[in-house]
Amino acid sequence: MRLSAAVALVGLAATSMFAGVNAESDVLDLTTKNFSDNVKGEKLILVEFFAPWCGHCKSLAPEYEIAATQLKEAGIPIAKVDCTVETELCQEHGVQGYPTLKVFRDGEAVDYNGPRKADGIISYMKKQILPALSEVAAEDLVTFSQSDRVVVIGVLPKDAEKREILEKVAKKYREEFVFGVVEENPDVEGSGIVLYKKFDEGKNILKGDDFTEESLVEFIQTNSVPVMDEIGPDNYARYMDAALPLGYLFFSTPEDRTKFSAEVETLAKELKGKMNFVYIDAAKYGAHAANLNLKESWPAFGIQNVVSGVKYPIEQEGDLTFEKIKALADGVLAGTVEPSIKSEPIPETNDEPVKVVVAHNYKEIVDDLDKDVLIEFYAPWCGHCKSLAPTYERLGELYKGSEIVIAKMDATTNDLPSDVPFIIQGFPTIKFRKAGTTEYIDYSGNRSEEDLIKFINTNAVNKADVKADVEADVEAEKEEPVTADEIEHDEL
Numbered sequence: 001m002r003l004s005a006a007v008a009l010v011g012l013a014a015t016s017m018f019a020g021v022n023a024e025s026d027v028l029d030l031t032t033k034n035f036s037d038n039v040k041g042e043k044l045i046l047v048e049f050f051a052p053w054c055g056h057c058k059s060l061a062p063e064y065e066i067a068a069t070q071l072k073e074a075g076i077p078i079a080k081v082d083c084t085v086e087t088e089l090c091q092e093h094g095v096q097g098y099p100t101l102k103v104f105r106d107g108e109a110v111d112y113n114g115p116r117k118a119d120g121i122i123s124y125m126k127k128q129i130l131p132a133l134s135e136v137a138a139e140d141l142v143t144f145s146q147s148d149r150v151v152v153i154g155v156l157p158k159d160a161e162k163r164e165i166l167e168k169v170a171k172k173y174r175e176e177f178v179f180g181v182v183e184e185n186p187d188v189e190g191s192g193i194v195l196y197k198k199f200d201e202g203k204n205i206l207k208g209d210d211f212t213e214e215s216l217v218e219f220i221q222t223n224s225v226p227v228m229d230e231i232g233p234d235n236y237a238r239y240m241d242a243a244l245p246l247g248y249l250f251f252s253t254p255e256d257r258t259k260f261s262a263e264v265e266t267l268a269k270e271l272k273g274k275m276n277f278v279y280i281d282a283a284k285y286g287a288h289a290a291n292l293n294l295k296e297s298w299p300a301f302g303i304q305n306v307v308s309g310v311k312y313p314i315e316q317e318g319d320l321t322f323e324k325i326k327a328l329a330d331g332v333l334a335g336t337v338e339p340s341i342k343s344e345p346i347p348e349t350n351d352e353p354v355k356v357v358v359a360h361n362y363k364e365i366v367d368d369l370d371k372d373v374l375i376e377f378y379a380p381w382c383g384h385c386k387s388l389a390p391t392y393e394r395l396g397e398l399y400k401g402s403e404i405v406i407a408k409m410d411a412t413t414n415d416l417p418s419d420v421p422f423i424i425q426g427f428p429t430i431k432f433r434k435a436g437t438t439e440y441i442d443y444s445g446n447r448s449e450e451d452l453i454k455f456i457n458t459n460a461v462n463k464a465d466v467k468a469d470v471e472a473d474v475e476a477e478k479e480e481p482v483t484a485d486e487i488e489h490d491e492l
Contacts (some may be wrong), residue, residue: 026068028079032089038079039108043162043457044129046071047102048080049090054098066118067125076125077330083436103128113175113414115234120326123148133170136180145196153194154181160191162209169216176238177224193219199226228261228268234284240306242391245275245332247325250289252282252298260299263322267329274333275303291338292410301325303332309416309423314331342415347428353396357409362417372404372435372460374443374452377411382427383445391449398453403435403462435461 030047031039039045044209048064050057067243068078083090083098093102093109101112105128109446114124127148136144136153136459140212144152154166165179170179187194193206193216204223206216221242231248239246249264251257268277280288289295290300294313299320301312310333314324320346331337343359350356356374357365366373376392411424424429430443432455441459445451452466457466 003288025065026072026078027064028077030079030081032086035081035089039104042077042104042314043123045077045079045104045107046112047104047124049083049093049095049098049100049102050080051084051098052082057099060099062114063118063121067121070118070122071125073322074126076129090371113236117234120234124175127174130178132174132179133167134180136182136185137184141182141185148178148290149198151178151180151196153179153185153196153221155183155188155192155194156181156209157183158192160209162191162211165211165213165216166193169220173220178218194468195220195223197224216338222273225276227272228265228277228279231280239276239278243307245303245305247275247277247303247329247343248280248288248292248301249277249283250280250286250294250300250309251296256299258338260325261323264325267326271329275329295417301328303328309419310418311415312337313340339418342413344410346412353400353406354393355407357407357414359414359417362409365405368405369436370403372456372462373407374456375407375431375433377409377424377427377429377431378410379412379427380410385428388428388447391447391452394449395452398466399456399464402464403463404456404460432456432459434459
């Protein structure tokens with residue numbers, strides 16, 4: 001889960017908000033009684049599984065309403081299910097957090113991975129109703145090329161072998177872009193691919209039919225993001241998927257942004273395809289600076305390798321200048337700049353049942369190949385992490401003295417080593433590393449003591465005779481549910 005804007009848990013406010021979504025709403029209310037009839041009877045429908053107390057659900061509600069009204073005109077219904085009432089229905093569909101959105105196509109569900117703003121929801125769902133690759137008539141070419149923010153059109157004869165590659169890419173990326181194919185296009189002589197976009201130069205052309213699936217994907221990812229845009233929850237994933245180093249220019253006033261815009265945008269054009277650059281509004285997302293090891297002092301600039309998570313902040317002693325920005329960008333691409341590693345001090349003693357991991361002792365504890373290691377990456381403000389803490393402590397007690405290590409790491413104050421093959425995208429994240437290997441296994445089951453023990457005993461190379469405290473698990477289930485919505489600031 002990528003984290004987005006959130007608010008505190010306020011049940012009463014949530015209740016009043018959802019009470020406002022009444023008979024006039026274009027969002028369908030689904031229950032156990034009418035779910036099957038509504039979902040299986042539709043070729044395409046979007047369903048939100050929510051809880052009234054959920055902060056993310058409250059933030060989504062007005063956007064969802066706008067999208068429902070506009071998509072109704074396109075014949076695409078939108079619905080919601082209250083999981084505090086329809087508990088069995090939500091369990092049946094594997095709901096483990098809120099909101100969970102699913103797209104049902106002829107009754108079959110897939111996860112919704114699109115934006116949470118109205119425009120993004122509308123665009124995403126309209127793409128779903130189109131074929132992955134649309135055959136475009138010559139007279140419809142102009143209209144089709146302007147139908148979305150980014151439209152990819154192949155210019156290929158009907159019998160061209162490369163149509164198979166284009167269709168394969170279209171099926172893979174249909175949720176993000178509109179794809180079409182036409183036999184002739186005045187924008188390109190002969191065969192090729194034209195990417196139309198409502199920003200920057202308006203279009204990019206890949207001439208000829210000498211492309212592979214990999215080169216076509218690279219062409220689309222390179223050209224489908226603006227030379228420089230303002231980043232937010234709706235386009236964050238696009239930059240992550242581009243897999244290029246990302247330079248963030250934090251600004252708190254229009255003057256800060258204008259001061260650097262001309263020179264930085266020129267640099268962004270020069271480095272297009274090698275590094276992406278974005279503006280980030282510090283008033284909304286200033287807390288994201290900590291993810292680049294920057295202080296909340298503006299303006300500021302830092303670069304992150306979005307694949308490895310490695311960070312390169314500009315030292316904030318002294319004024320930020322374009323010369324510093326350019327030198328950092330050039331150095332990162334040349335490999336001459338050392339990354340910044342954030343770490344709490346190594347604990348003087350670390351003999352508690354749950355081992356405390358920081359950046360500077362990660363390799364010593366987690367990479368000890370003689371041991372099996374279960375490690376939780378948490379955030380101090382995360383409600384789910386707080387709920388898990390007593391269970392996790394009991395787990396540490398049960399395995400204490402064995403060759404199975406139970407560990408935890410505050411991922412908000414410590415960086416992962418650059419060679420770790422994953423990044424943390426939500427809390428808690430629980431990983432297991434088998435003894436003798438560098439393989440990490442994700443834990444995605446229930447966070448009960450019994451289920452965690454089953455997972456460990458199934459995967460561990462070293463063995464320990466450990467049994468769950470069933471009574472403790474029962475008590476834990478009685479606790480009031482809390483969520484990561486308790487975050488008090490906006491994050492991307």
